[in-house]
Each structure stands twice: as structure tokens, then as C-alpha cells.
Amino acid sequence: MSANHDDRHHSPDPHGRALRLGVGGPVGSGKTALVAALCRTLGPVLRLGVVTNDIYTTEDADFLRRAGVLDPERIVAVQTGCCPHTAIRDDIAANIDAVETLEERFGPLDLVIVESGGDNLTATFSRGLADQQIFVLDVSGGDKVPRKGGPGVTSADLLVINKTDLAKHVGADLTVMSRDAAAVRDGKPVLFTSIREVPEVYSVAEWVHGVVQSWAHTQAHHPHGPVVPTANA
Amino acid sequence: MDAALLLLADSRLPAGGHAHSGGAEQAVRAGAITGTEDLARFLRGRLATTGLVTAALSAAACHLAVLLGSHGEDGGRPWTEPSAAAAAESETDARAAWRELDAEADARTASPAQRYAARTQGRLLLRSGRRIWPSPVLDTLAQAVPDGVHHPIALGAVAAAAGCSRHDAAMAAAYTSITGPATAAVRLLGLDPVVVHRVLAGLVPDLSGVARTATAAASGTVEAGVAARGTAAEAVLRIAWEELPAHAAPALDLLAEQHLRTEVRLFVS
Amino acid sequence: MGVTTGGTTEVTPVQAIGAAPVRGGTGRRALFARAAVATALSGGRTVLDTLRSAPPLTLRQTGPGTVHLVATAAGPLGGDDLGLSIDVAPGTVLTIASVASTLVLPGPEESAESVLVVDARVGAGATLVYAPEPTVLAAGCAHRMVVRLTLEEGASVSWREEIVFGRHGERPGRCHARFDTTAGGVPLLRQEFVVGDPAVDASPAVYGDARCVGTTLLAGPAFGTPPGEAVISAGCAVLPLAGQGTLVSALAPDAPTLRARLTWGETQILPA
């Protein structure tokens, strides 16, 4: 029996759905700020949905709703029972449910961003949940963090090192961070940002827009495939 | 016991269970659980009430799934004929049978917060269950209750798809009715996990008793239905599910509603 | 058959068959009794078509469409087998109350349960208010209570049950109560309350430190519309059911507090 319209339990179909982008990284590194920035910059050109995994309450979701960057209904909060990494890696069921609910209600969508509740450097998204993932570090943790590596730093599709405006205050050397990150990341991209100074985060938005376009291209033949406008982001 | 029961009852089953505390988070906040002794009492009471009811619903759902899924095999569903119309009719009947059992779960769940938690967990479990143990019976169930069936019903149906017995299904429901809150209390209060597991070990006789009682209740109900109505076809549609246990836990209802209205919470329920 | 159509009439019990004539501590033997009340519509008014008492279940009409249960013997006692049938005819209105609380006592034989089965049918467009005083579980009692409530299309009901765990400072005996309500053939509420296993009773998941549990089921057009979502206060939850109806559920340290909580909860239902 195949999935039909009144069947909300259908197994994730790898074709004809939005790109799922995971945004992970330690607490306070700027994940929510980045999600807000992406919504602001990409909102006019992409059909978006956001899932937050708040550790407490629905703080991140509320922040995003208040920021007015996206229709509040398109922001869904998922509770993770003290275990934010479980919700993005070992038991992704609640996040999948939230993503699919957004797609059903507002679909077709081009991009659904899932923000992790924030965890240590070992936390990464399951490939069953995120097609692409961004790991967000900030400079205030010191310039040794990229060298220490960890799955988030080494394997994320994009590493964002945020709060460059604070580098001088905390004595972090951005060239060291850049070199160390490149060494452990096997050529995968690293972007430096200061969301405080450049709230549009053009560089990250451009990268995201690129991966959404290639995602759409890989499933262009699917009858329900999303259509991504090609306007300049 | 079927080995699949181990997979089904494992807290690592990716079905969203880890985010539910079964009232434990609110009980901790209210000061009703402060340590392992309170926790033991909480779990014992939960098992004797919600645990028994969900175990019976789970066993019943497992039974129903087997009845509905038995067409094609040894004689099959008596009302199944090889015509498309008959197949569609039996599909409609099957959906109606699932909705009836789901309505029984609703009638046993007075608290809207508890119904919401049960349906959310049921939807997540069924989604994962269908990918792990694909089965037409699970597809029918998903279509019968598209917003999410009550968790114990999903559990029983998935148990059947996994090849588990009714007793296994009841055991899985009884077991998860106490392990979820126990784990939540470990995380929330920093309790010694070994001591908490000793508490759980102390509840093993109760667990076995609940699973036995629940299975007997479900089997008795279905068999009475079959005996009274002659054919499985009629029985499936008119099983006297009302006979299943309906033990209330008024404190859990209160905790569930308070939890939903608390701003800072780590668990869904 | 005792038929009354108005005024206060005590109806002679027509059926009070003594069971095994064993004398207990309260000085009476176990009883088998079937009491019944049924309404009919007569000239647009509710009249009592049947009012049949059977000690210890004695029914008295105390007003038009109002019946009180009065205690004419101690108990229920272990070994008693009691049945009450209530039939509210379509379009009629019936209120059932009681004069005093019911004290459930152990019988002469330790193991013998007392059993009370209440079967109630509320016809289309009819209204039943069932609000007896609390059931108090005395030490050593073993009580079984079964309520089967059938609501027909457009029927209204307000059904209150209060269970008190023992007299003052007393440990309760055992009780197993079951309530089943169907509305238009669909299950609306099914609940069982078990009292008497201290390890379960005192569980923070079940009754915690409460000594009383009570519920009021409100359903049907006469009792307004359920609140859009649950309403809670200390020890009381007003729970909109999945079907058309609301359950007020309360826990309390004592009977007056329980009553106050249930009464508060009942007022949370939006008026008709």
C-alpha cells in the first residue's frame, strides 16, 4: 500500500522534498542568531521552515518568532528531554515528525533548518535527519578549538566560526583557527562571520543557497519536486 | 519471548520516547519525587494504573493486527474475496476496527495533555515502525488514524509486525511505562543510575504480573468476541473492548496538565 | 410495583431477598437487593413511572423529578449484592441525591465482597443529575462498585462520585470501582479506581497523600460546553474529554475539600 494524502506517516521520501539543513555547535556560539540571519536573507527567495531543539522551554523558537524573520507558524519547537544530541543523532523521530509536519502544512518548501539544542564538540546530525549540516563555533572558546577537532568540526559540510568581532578581546588568532580547521577538514569550507557586525551573513547565505539549488537539481525530475527561484540571494 | 521484543522495548529504539518523562518531570518539580524512594512509589503506582491499561491496549492491538493481517494465510479473513470491491470493503472494515480500539484508548485517557502525549508518541513510533518492520497492517493503521494513534496501540501493532506475541506487546508497554520516567528522574535529579536500576529490578515481579493480567484481559476480550459472533470478520468489528482494564491515575492527569502549563520544561510530557 | 406520580411517597420494597442469614458485627445479614427508578413524560412533565426500593437501597421521592437514597440499613456490608437501575425516559429530568454518606463496612465473612451495580440509561434529550453523598470505605471493607451509564443522542448528565479512604484517621478497606459511560454507542469515559493497596494508593502517580478521590462527569446540552482546554487548580483538573463531555477530577485531604474542589471544577464549564 502506498502513501496517500491522508497518510501522515509516510516514510521520508528522499525525492521531492525540502533540503534539511542541520545547524549544530556548542551552546551560545550563535546558532539561533545564524538561523535568524538566514531566514532574513533567504526568506525572500526560498520557502522556509525552521525546527528548534531548545534545551529549556521554547526560547529559541520564541526568539525567532519575535525577530519577525519568518511566519511564526513556520517555526516549530521540539523538546529533547535533557538530551539535545540524542534528538539530532540517535533518536531523530521527533525532529523528523516536526520537519514533515512543516512540509505538510506549508509545503512544498525549499529548505527546512533544524537547529540543535547545543552540545559538545562530538554532537553531529544523523544523515537520516539532515542532508547538509553547518557546525557553528565562536572565537570566544579560544583558537585551539578547531585543532582539537571532533566530529562536528571535522565532518560538518560547512564550519562557521562566528563572533570574529570578539577575537581581539579574547586573544584568538583567526589565522591559526583558519589553518587548523583546514588541516582537519579535508578541503571542506570554513567561513568566518560576525553576525553582530554583518547581520545578513551573506557568505553563509550564499553557501546555503548553493546547496539548496544543487539539492533541487538532483530531484528536478520528481513531479512534486520543489522549484527554487534563481533570483540572486 | 521473541527476540524482537528486545529491539521494541529498547530505549534506543528511535521513536521519540526519550523526550517523554511520563509525569516524572512535573512530579520532580512539585517535590513529589525527590529521591529513589519516592521514585519507586511513583513507578509502582504508574505501573499498576497507566502501565496496566497501556499493556492491555498494546496486547489488544497486537491481537487485532494479527487478525487483520492474517488474510492470505491459512484460509485468511473469511470476508476477504478476490474482488477489488471486497478488498476495499475489508480495508474499510480494518480501518474502522482500528478506530474503535483507538476510541477505547481515548475513553481511558481523560486528560487532553495525556492524549496529546500518547498520540505524539504513537505517531512517531508508527513512523519508525513502518520503516523497520514494513507491513500492510501498519499502513492501514496509519491511514485509519492519520494524526497519530494512541501509543500503546501503535506499540501493539508494531509488535505484531515485528513478530512478537501479545504477551510481548503487553510486556513492552508495561516496561516502557516505567523505564521512561525512571531515566527522566536519573537525568533530572542526578540519581545514581545503579540504584534506580535496582528499583526497576524490584519491580520485575509487578511487571510480569501486569503483562500477564493485560494479556489475559486482551485475549479474553477477543476470544469472547469471536465466540459470540462466529466469524473473525464480525468479531474484529464488534470486539467488546470495554472489558479491557481502565485504571485511572488522577495524580498523573493533574501532573500532565500542570506540566503542559509550565514554562521551563525539558520533556514533552 | 411501586408507582408514584407526585408528592413524597415511600414505596414498599418489593424485592429484598435475604442471602445467607449470617449475622455480622452490625447485626444484620447480607442482602440481595434490586432497586429501580424510572421516569416517564406525562403532559410535558416528568413523572416517576417506577420507584422500587430494596433495603438497604431505599428510594424516596422528595420533589418533582427528585429522588433521595436513604439508608434504611447499615452498609453496604460484605456479602451484600445490590443493584440500582435508573431509566430516564426521553425528554424527562431526574435528580438523584442521598441524605447521608454511604459507609461501606466489612461483612460477617472476612472475604465476602459487597457489590453495588448501578445501571443508568439517559434517553434522548433527557437529563440526569446523580449527586449522592460520598462513599466512605471503612477499615476492612471489600467493596466493588460498577456504574454503567448509557447516554442516548442529546442526553445530558451530571454524575458525581466521591470516594473517601476510611473514616477519620482510619486505613481504608479495599475498593474497586469501575465507571463506564457510552454516548450514542461510542465510549466516552472508562475509569477504574482501586483503593486498598497502600503501596499504590500513596504513589505520587495515583492518589499521593490524598485521602479522597472524586469525579464529576458533565455531558450533554443541559450542562453547557466543555472548556476549550483543560483548566487546573490545586488538586483539581477540569478535563475536556475526547468525546463530547468534561471530567472534573479531584484529589483532596478530606471530604469537604474534595466537594469544594469538584464544585469549583463544575463551575468551569461554560454555561449552556
Ligand SMILES: Nc1nc2c(ncn2[C@@H]2O[C@H](COP(=O)(O)OP(=O)(O)O)[C@@H](O)[C@H]2O)c(=O)[nH]1
Ligand atoms: N559579539 C557577538 N555576539 C554574537 C554574535 N552572534 C551571536 N552573538 C550573541 O551570542 C549569544 C548567543 O547566541 P545564540 O544565537 O543564542 O547562540 P546559540 O546558543 O548557539 O543559539 C547571543 O547573545 C547573541 O546575540 C556575534 O557575531 N558577535
Ligand SMILES: [Mg+2]
Ligand atoms: Mg540556540
